[in-house]
C-alpha cells in the first residue's frame with residue numbers, strides 16, 4: 001500500500017475507534033474550519049458509500065470539514081456521475097485513498113433480493129449495479145455478507161470502467177480500501 005494512503009487509512013480507522021469508544025476528538029467542525037477552506041479544499045480521502053441516513057462518514061471516522069470527499073448513492077451503486085465524481089477526487093484533488101464503505105442492513109440489498117431476477121419496476125439503475133452480485137449465485141442469505149460481496153464488485157467495476165482510477169491504482173497513486181460498517185457495533189472493518 002502506498003505510504004500516504006496507509007497513513008490516512010490508519011488515521012481514519014483510529015478515528016472510528018474514537019467514535020465507537022464515545023471519545024471523538026475532531027475539532028474541525030467549526031465555522032473557523034470552514035473559513036480556512038473557503039477558497040480551496042484538500043481532502044485526503046474519497047469515500048464512496050450508501051445514502052443510508054445511519055452511515056455518516058465524518059461522524060463514524062471522527063473527522064470534520066475539509067477532510068473527506070464523500071460520494072453517496074443508494075446502495076453504494078455506481079454509474080457515470082458516481083465514477084466521474086470519484087475521478088474528480090483522484091485526478092483534480094489527488095486523494096491517495098478511496099474508501100468503499102458498504103454497511104449492514106442495507107435497504108437496497110434487501111430490495112434487490114426480493115426483486116431478483118425480475119426486471120425492476122422501480123429503481124432500475126440502482127438494481128443494475130446489484131444484480132451482478134446475485135448473478136454470481138453465492139449464498140447471500142445474509143444481507144450483510146451480500147453487502148460485502150457488493151463492495152468487492154464495486155471495486156472491480158471501478159477498475160474496469162475508469163481509466164483514471166485504474167491507472168492511479170496501478171501507478172501507486174491511489175489505494176482502494178474495501179470496508180464494511182456494522183451498525184450494531186459502530187465498527188468499520190476492512191474486507
Ligand SMILES: [Zn+2]
Pocket residue numbers: 050051052074075076103105106107108
Ligand atoms: Zn445502504
